[in-house]
Amino acid sequence: MTDLAWLSVRETAALIGARKLxxxxxxxxxxxxxxxxxxxxxxxxxxxxxxxxxAARAAEAELMAGGSRGVWHGMPVGxxxxxxxAGVPTTCHSKLFADHKAAASAVVTEKLETAGAVVVGKLSTxxxxxxGPSFDLPWxxxxxxxxxxxxxGGSSSGxxxxxxxxxxxxxxxxxxxxxxxxxxxxxxxxGMKPTYGRVSRRGVFPLAFSLDHVGPMTRDVADNAxxxxxxxxxxxxxxxxxxxxxxxxxxxxxxxxKGLRIGHVRHFYDGDETAHPEQLAAIDAAAxxxxxxxxxxxEIRLRPLDEYTVCNRxxxxxxxxxxHRRDLASRPGxxxxxxxxxxxxxxxxxxxxxVDALRMRARLIAATHEAxxxxxxxxxxxxxxxxxxxxxxxxxxxxxxRQARQPFNVTGQPALAMPAGFTKDGLPLSIQLVGHDWQxxxxxxxxxxxxxxxxxxxxxxxGVD
Amino acid sequence: xxxxxxLRLARRAGLERYLADHPEQLxxxxxxxxxxxxxxxxxxxxxxxxxxxxxxxxxxxxxR
Numbered sequence: 190m191t192d193l194a195w196l197s198v199r200e201t202a203a204l205i206g207a208r209k210l211x212x213x214x215x216x217x218x219x220x221x222x223x224x225x226x227x228x229x230x231x232x233x234x235x236x237x238x239x240x241x242x243x244a245a246r247a248a249e250a251e252l253m254a255g256g257s258r259g260v261w262h263g264m265p266v267g268x269x270x271x272x273x274x275a276g277v278p279t280t281c282h283s284k285l286f287a288d289h290k291a292a293a294s295a296v297v298t299e300k301l302e303t304a305g306a307v308v309v310g311k312l313s314t315x316x317x318x319x320x321g322p323s324f325d326l327p328w329x330x331x332x333x334x335x336x337x338x339x340x341x342g343g344s345s346s347g348x349x350x351x352x353x354x355x356x357x358x359x360x361x362x363x364x365x366x367x368x369x370x371x372x373x374x375x376x377x378x379x380g381m382k383p384t385y386g387r388v389s390r391r392g393v394f395p396l397a398f399s400l401d402h403v404g405p406m407t408r409d410v411a412d413n414a415x416x417x418x419x420x421x422x423x424x425x426x427x428x429x430x431x432x433x434x435x436x437x438x439x440x441x442x443x444x445x446x447k448g449l450r451i452g453h454v455r456h457f458y459d460g461d462e463t464a465h466p467e468q469l470a471a472i473d474a475a476a477x478x479x480x481x482x483x484x485x486x487x488e489i490r491l492r493p494l495d496e497y498t499v500c501n502r503x504x505x506x507x508x509x510x511x512x513h514r515r516d517l518a519s520r521p522g523x524x525x526x527x528x529x530x531x532x533x534x535x536x537x538x539x540x541x542x543x544v545d546a547l548r549m550r551a552r553l554i555a556a557t558h559e560a561x562x563x564x565x566x567x568x569x570x571x572x573x574x575x576x577x578x579x580x581x582x583x584x585x586x587x588x589x590x591r592q593a594r595q596p597f598n599v600t601g602q603p604a605l606a607m608p609a610g611f612t613k614d615g616l617p618l619s620i621q622l623v624g625h626d627w628q629x630x631x632x633x634x635x636x637x638x639x640x641x642x643x644x645x646x647x648x649x650x651x652g653v654d
Numbered sequence: 655x656x657x658x659x660x661l662r663l664a665r666r667a668g669l670e671r672y673l674a675d676h677p678e679q680l681x682x683x684x685x686x687x688x689x690x691x692x693x694x695x696x697x698x699x700x701x702x703x704x705x706x707x708x709x710x711x712x713x714x715x716x717x718r
Contacts (some may be wrong), residue, residue, distance in 0.1 A: 399705075400694070499693045506687055514667065521672040529672075530679045532689035537665035545694045547704030554705060 193218050194355030195649065198412040201358055204261040208252070214309055216245035219265050223356050226653070231329045232350040234270045234280055238309040241265065241414070242558060244307040251305070253612040260415055262305035267360040270311035271318055271394040272403070274298050281394050284327050285516060295392025296427070297361060297420050298401050304419055304519045307435060313347030318368055318396045319509065320528025321346065322579050332579055333375055334618050334650035339576040340585050342375035348406045349376035354653050359416055360406045363400045365396040366501055367571075367594025369404040370606035374572040377608045377617035377648065379413045379636070380406045382594075384626050385601030386431030388417075390423035394481025397508035398429070398596045400501065409646055410607065410636045414438040417629060438630050446638045447483030449631075451476075454491055457593040458570035461494035464591075465574045471609040471618040472570055475639060479568070482638055486568065488555050490555055491560050497596035500553055503546035504599075505537060508537025554600045558625075565631055567623040568592050571606035575616035593621060603629045607636055608645045615651065628630050655685040 193215060196204070204210035207311070217270025220238050227233050248263035271281050273291035275298075280286045294302070301308065313331040315321025321343045322330035326552075331350040333341035341350045349372025350358060362369040364382040373380030373436060381404045388403045395401055405416035419437050424430040453476050458464035463474075476486045521529055561567060568649045573591035577584035597604040602623055609620040621637075624632040640646055660681050664673040673680050 261700070391704045492675035499690050500688050503687075503694065506690075510667075517672055518668040519671070521669075521675055526679065529676065532670065533669070533680060534683045534690075536663055536669060537687035538691060542691050542694065544704055545698065548698050548702045549695050551703060552698075579713045 194222055196358065197409055198260065198264060198358050198407065198415060201264060202257040202262070203502035204264045206257060212245040212248040212252070212307060213242065215263065216241050216265055216309065219309060226354055226356060229332070230334055230350050230354050231331045232312055232347040232354065232356060233310045234282060234313055234328050234347065235277070237308065239278065240277070241307050241309045244302070246308065246322060248305045258305035261301065261419060264306045264359065265309045265357055266301055266306045267310050267312045267348060267351050267357045268298060269314050269348050269360070269362050271296060271314055271363060273392040274308055274311065274363055277311065279394060280311070281317045282326060282328060283316045283525070283528070285520070287327055291392070293392065296424050297388035298392065300419055309357060312345070312351055315344035315346065316525050317394070317532065318344040318363060318365060319531045320525050322585060323525040323527050325525045330579065333576050335375070335377060335654045336576060336614070337652065338578055338580065339616065340375060340579045342371035342373070342572070342576065345380070345406065346371050349373060349378055349380070352376065352378045352406060352408050353650060356650070358408065359412060362404055363393060363396070363407045364402045364404050364598065365400045366505060366598055367592055369402070369406060370571050370594045370604065371592065373406060373606040374413055374619035375576040375617060378406060378408050379410055379605065379607045380404060380419055381413050381629065381632070382597065382603065382607045383417055383421070383629055386429055386433070387627070387629070388420045389422070389427045389430050391424055391427045397505040399508060400505055402598070410633055410640045411442060413605070414442060414633045433627055436630050438633055441513070441630060442473060442633050442637045444634055445482065446479055446635055447485045449635065450563060451479060451484050451486045451563040451635065452489035452561060452567045453486050454567050454569035455488055456490055457494045458573055460575055462591060465572055467612045468570065468573060468575065468618050472568070472620050475609050475620045475643070476568055478642055479635070479639060481644055484635070489560055489564065491596065492556050492632070494593060494596065496549070497553055497599050498590070500546055500549045500599050501595040503542060504550065506535035507538050507546070508535070514586045536634070550599055556598050557596070557602070561625065566635055569621050569623065571619045571621035575618065586595050597623055602626055603632055605632050605636055607640065609643065610645060611648070645650060655679055655688060660684055
């Protein structure tokens with residue numbers, strides 16, 4: 190039965206659709222697996238066995254009556270615990286929200302449940318999606334199974350760990366400065382930050398309004414495209430949501446990369462900063478592999494990484510402080526130390542600083558579009574380092590900001606992180622692929638071609654069975 | 655960051671309790687944030703507007 194844990198969404202859906210796998214059996218199997226494994230890896234804030242079994246039974250009854258809602262019918266999924274599920278606390282991994290029961294489900298949760306998915310639980314995050322890894326909160330931080338005791342990245346850390354340990358086949362994360370792509374990179378899975386406005390954020394606790402994105406996290410590229418398909422669409426009640434067409438993200442996924450032009454942004458990780466040598470070599474090897482598949486990969490330059498970082502951090506700190514100001518003023522001791530310190534920085538900025546950062550943002554967006562003109566996508570780094578030990582606070586603090594994800598929260602472009610090999614010590618390495626606005630399908634096409642040729646798919650963390 | 659500047663910012667933001675309970679954290683956070691502010695561009699022309707992320711509603715929802 191172990192193999193059930195590692196099936197793709199597509200494989201699982203095929204078995205359910207053919208009546209060879211019962212949603213109830215699958216859910217029970219994963220609940221038992223979570224009960225056995227999660228005390229070690231801490232991916233879950235809250236497991237929802239009754240809710241999950243009821244949803245699985247409903248999905249099965251509908252199937253037995255001849256109805257099917259498609260790929261997600263009977264599929265177990267998890268939600269980062271800043272995403273609302275009606276009637277269940279959304280804790281944000283914080284003492285402040287320990288009893289904060291959601292009155293209604295988030296739009297993305299509704300989409301999942303309407304499609305027949307089975308929400309199995311709420312997943313660990315960094316406190317309020319910013320402070321972690323922390324050991325002074327009501328719940329422990331999620332631990333990366335790669336390496337046995339390593340940082341899983343964040344803030345969608347439980348989502349990454351649940352996938353990497355085979356406890357779930359798909360999960361949702363959120364990304365404000367890289368929080369889907371960081372755990373994807375550290376945990377050896379696939380995470381997409383879609384174009385700003387592609388996926389509704391209504392019912393998701395905000396970190397920074399103008400930088401927040403909800404994104405799909407899966408073990409492979411095609412599953413990721415399927416999940417984004419489900420999540421996408423205009424929400425007139427989300428002021429950041431865009432009324433744009435949603436294409437079929439899997440239609441051209443296997444068209445290959447021959448003739449595509451890919452801009453290779455090396456200076457982010459070999460110039461502006463210097464990535465770990467094994468990470469640097471992995472990205473260069475990915476560029477070579479894409480060339481061998483027929484892509485025209487050429488080095489291009491964007492603005493210096495530091496400019497995007499400053500812009501992201503001033504906007505994020507200002508917006509986050511606006512959200513947390515009252516609680517930081519009245520009950521600062523209820524935050525964990527890391528979130529308390531990271532959330533208060535916005536108090537240093539005045540209105541003109543925030544506006545200047547937004548003006549800088551417009552400048553960076555224009556410069557990035559100009560540099561990408563004539564190219565179908567960008568290849569660059571996601572993380573600059575492999576995952577450090579989670580109990581080494583200095584190492585985590587050192588590697589956490591060493592990344593090239595923030596630029597694409599600033600620009601709002603779609604960006605995907607995916608596995609690109611392993612260090613000699615067996616820790617995941619990664620690449621990041623970035624597209625033009627609304628061109629997620631192009632990213633999936635390139636990512637799928639790379640995934641199929643590279644041969645990293647299917648690796649599992651040692652000791653997790 | 656000087657103590658008087660920390661105190662000024664804390665008062666402006668209503669963070670007196672934070673300052674009393676976690677003074678070193680507040681000083682460190684404000685100093686780090688201030689360093690970022692100093693790296694914002696100072697050559698922005700008056701024509702350079704802020705990035706607008708909020709999107710206009712569809713025409714059908716606008717008043718006639």
